[in-house]
Amino acid sequence: MTDTGSTDEQTPDGLLGWCLVANVARETAHGESGLDIQRGTKHFPVGALLWIPRVRWDPGHCRWPAVGRHRGNSRRYINMVVRAQDLENFRVKGVYSEGLVRSLNGYLHDPAAPRTLQNPWSREHAQNWADGWNQPREPIRIDGRSRPWLSVPNPPPAEIQIDGETLHLAHYGTRGAHYSRTPPPVERAPEP
Known part of the structure; x- marks a missing residue:
């Protein structure tokens, strides 16, 4: 027993x-x-x-x-x-x-x-x-629309995958991380 x-x-x-x-x-x-x-x-x-x-x-x-x-x-x-x-x-x-x-x-x-x-x-x-x-987390916005059920670690990563789509960090401020579907512009170095 x-x-x-x-x-x-x-x-x-x-x-x-x-x-x-x-x-x-x-x-x-x-x-x-x-x-x-x-x-x-x-x-x-x-x-x-x-x-x-x-x-x-x-x-x-x-x-x-x-x-x-x-x-x-x-x-x-x-x-x-x-x-x-x-x-x-x-x-x-x-x-x-x-x-x-x-x-x-x-x-x-x-x-x-x-x-x-x-x-x-x-x-x-x-x-x-x-x-x-x-574990500190930040709310995110995707193309200007709030997504309160989604969050990312603090500091936010430069890219995230959501539903098979790659999102790029566009802005990070007091209201959380803002992601965009369009990649950031590529900076070109001036040629010498």
């Missing part, structure tokens, strides 16, 4: 669940065209640990609900919506605190079950998200 129960190596004592976490980036871009560079965010200092619950609703493109300790009060957890671009160093951590569980559950928290996460991450799912967000 084999033991099918979990071992101490798989589930640490006191673990209430797994959660995706990240730190607030050292520099965050705000204002017109992202030219206003600030340290941290309005509500969280640089390096603050933010717990990111599984999204039950979509607050906007690349914005997530997060739980962390506010700049002015380091004792209580608060819930805020943060921009993904203001976060770095994504990873998975275990949840051990009932106070943190209460904040992660939000309005779904059940006082009769204070140690139960209502919408928990699996460790593998959270790790997949962390791996995806730790």
Whole structure:
């Protein structure tokens, strides 16, 4: 007969669940065209640990609900919506605190079950998200048309293959990489 129960190596004592976490980036871009560079965010200092619950609703493109300790009060957890671009160093951590569980559950928290996460991450799912967000990617435009489901590494390659077609990097700026179907012009060296 084999033991099918979990071992101490798989589930640490006191673990209430797994959660995706990240730190607030050292520099965050705000204002017109992202030219206003600030340290941290309005509500969280640089390096603050933010717990990111599984999204039950979509607050906007690349914005997530997060739980962390506010700049002015380091004792209580608060819930805020943060921009993904203001976060770095994504990873998975275990949840051990009932106070943190209460904040992660939000309005779904059940006082009769204070140690139960209502919408928990699996460790593998959270790790997949962390791996995806730790690799910087850039959105692309092809011949002036946005393709939000496609992205390239940062810095973008000079050529990419999509659906058997070779696309050439035409421009790289603050709004991502712009690719064109026409190859770049060939520069001719003057003859001596």
